[in-house]
Amino acid sequence: MTDDELIEAVRAIPGLLPPASPEAIDEVERVIGHSLPPLLRRLYLEAANGGFGPRTGILGVTGSEYEHHFEVADIVDMYPDTRDEWPGMLWLFDWGCGIWSVMDFRDPAGPMWVWDPNCDAEESPDEVPLTPQNMTLAEWLTESLSGNLEKAFETSDLVAVAERRASFDVCPGELEYTPPECLPDDEIIGTMSALPCLGSPASSAAVTGAERTMGLSLPPLLRRLYLEVANGGVGPGRGIQGVPAPGAHRAREIVFSHSAWSSGPDPFVPPGFVWLCSWGTAIWSLVDCRDPAGPMWIWDPVGPHLRPDHTGARVDPSTLTPQNMTLAEWLTEWLTGSFTRDFRPSTLRAVAARRGEVVSRPGPPAG
Template identity: 55%
Template sequence: MTEDELIAAIRAEPGLPPPATPAAVKAAEEAIGHPLPPLLRRLYLEVANGGFGPRDGVLGVSGSAYEHHDEWADIVDVHTTLERPEGRPGMVWLFDWGCATWSLVDCTDPDGPMWAWDPGGEPSLSPQNMTLAEWLAASLGGNLENAYETGGLTAIAARRLLPDDLPRDLASRRPLSDDEIVARVREIIALPAPAPAAAVAEAEDAIGRPLPPLLRRLYLEVANGGFGPGGGLLGVPDASAPRPGTDLVECHELFTAAPRLLVPDGMVWLCDWGSTIWSLADCRDPAGPMWVWDPVAPGEAPAAPLLPQHVSFAEWLTAWLEGVYGEGFSPAALRHG
């Protein structure tokens, strides 16, 4: 996406405030001590004085009609009030995600590299591995916000370092039978206990659909999650578990139930690969077709965040049992399923 195409796409967004005056942009640059990245300056002058970008948009410069932030009037207000992040000059507080987490743009580079500020992180200030143009392109259609909601800013930065290389052998294969898969998974040591039948039934009620039969069997007969690739599949909520954690019903309520609706109703978030990448199973089909969620893959244009894997749940688990998703596997390859 060229700069002109990006500007045109942002201009088409509804409800933007009027552009900034040249005097306001010049005053902001003098206060910051660095020129704004050319793309940001163009957007302020030609499109809107703030309000574009994820959620309710970035802050503007003086005179902005942006009214979405209760604390800060514009980028100069934040810049002159908050300390420079780790003493770095030219960093501009651009967008507040909430909970003291910010996206900043580095004005010392014309490309405007984006950085994340999270006082609870180590370190607090970390590069996002994307330029302002890439950050704004990812915000179109909500992909950037979706990535933040399902992974966080650290995960977004990690995803930007994963190249979409040619995949390993992910082609559809003859799956093991359900009995063979259950037997093979049962051989794994240190799995949690199976889920109670009542917990599985309650999870299906919460999702509004029955789980794929193989997944239900594994929960009831083998383990309440913990098996599978990556960090293992999420389980169902079980109050009797010694250390309850994130489960597929919690993720369903966060990302699928209204008003979020990040994916079609009936899909369940099963496996968190990290780096904003998830594997989901489609409960609308007993075979449990698998899908991948990857909202901020590297690229010039916004990509579809949800992609079919063209494998059933049984085929997906068979690939895992045969070592396809083993050490060294890049979850970015799932985009080529």
């Protein structure tokens, strides 16, 4: 979206706060000792003095009627607490849990950063809580207005979004790829059972309980994997999620993810979909349990991210995209080396497109 289009889109949001006065903009620029990026300046002056963006919106400038943050009134109020350690940065939006979206006002494009102090200091002693989001303010607002940034934050985190945006996607025509012949279920289970460092399998009661809680039946191959191989932790990406069991990590269970993102009045995906595997870059692999073969789907709310010369390429822009492979084919890809350590999860879209050339594309999910 152009700056003009973004401003018009923001102005169309109902219940906006009044715009800021030129005097208020002059004051914030005096305090920070620098001009605001042109787009942010225009938004404050032409659209609203804060309150637009994700959820309850970004902070405003002096005089804003923003009432959603109980500690901070506006960006000027926040700036003295951060300027010495993080010069050039404005704390714009609070996601909760100490996580903020931060903008570098020294660049006219307004590069966005994520402040997340919740890292484990013992595991990552050198990790800095301020990470580049790999988005400009315009891109951040575009993703926010579409709701995709919120979806990515809820199903992953902002650091994962930054990783997703760190490099451009591979276009289908650039991909050297030949689909491997799908292995039989017995061979998949046998090969996976011989892998080192497997966790314990799940009990039949645990698998049945998960199905009952989610109101669906797992594909037979996935059920066998839990019962005969391991209760999650094995497979592509960060490994498939398991079912609830004593000692299992709740946030790595399919029931937890199903409850968080597939239930309630506004689920992210249609009924019958299970969040099976996180790739760690705001991308997930989901399995459609309505079909015993387990068709696989890609959840990628902030993609595709194409090079400027490829923006017209034929790539499915949907948040939920068919992978054009079954669970058995997906596991075969992993066992035969397609999803190696160096595999970029954003390439899943290109793989899906290439497979779509030889595999009939499934219809859109109902819901």
